[in-house]
Amino acid sequence: MEKKQEMMQQRRESGSVAAHFPEVANIVMHMTYNQRGAKSILRTFNFTPGSYAFFVVNCLRQDCVDGGFDLTQVITTMIRNRKVDAKGTINCEGTDSSTNHSDIAYEVSIQYT
Numbered sequence: 357m358e359k360k361q362e363m364m365q366q367r368r369e370s371g372s373v374a375a376h377f378p379e380v381a382n383i384v385m386h387m388t389y390n391q392r393g394a395k396s397i398l399r400t401f402n403f404t405p406g407s408y409a410f411f412v413v414n415c416l417r418q419d420c421v422d423g424g425f426d427l428t429q430v431i432t433t434m435i436r437n438r439k440v441d442a443k444g445t446i447n448c449e450g451t452d453s454s455t456n457h458s459d460i461a462y463e464v465s466i467q468y469t
């Protein structure tokens with residue numbers, strides 16, 4: 357719970373997409389979340405200029421500690437190069453009983469103003 361509150365706090369402090377990236381009209385993140393021993397889950401995140409510029413997605417595993425998927429680097433690099441799409445995979449860096457317990461395959465598309 358504490359961890360979650362900390363993330364909410366970071367999110368509130370991150371500022372809006374418009375403030376950081378005024379040239380961005382829309383960001384869509386599609387990801388397939390794969391957890392060992394569980395069915396893949398498709399997750400979609402949509403960012404508008406009024407959204408918080410916070411691109412960290414939590415890991416869905418209950419006992420995951422300090423995990424999650426940080427797409428900040430991916431997205432800021434894309435915007436700097438005015439790229440419209442990118443895809444890749446990220447492993448959860450969380451530490452718990454099993455390492456490599458989950459990963460995501462992401463696809464990001466960005467529309468510019």
Ligand SMILES: [Zn+2]
Nearest residue numbers: 415420423450
């Ligand atoms: Zn995890």
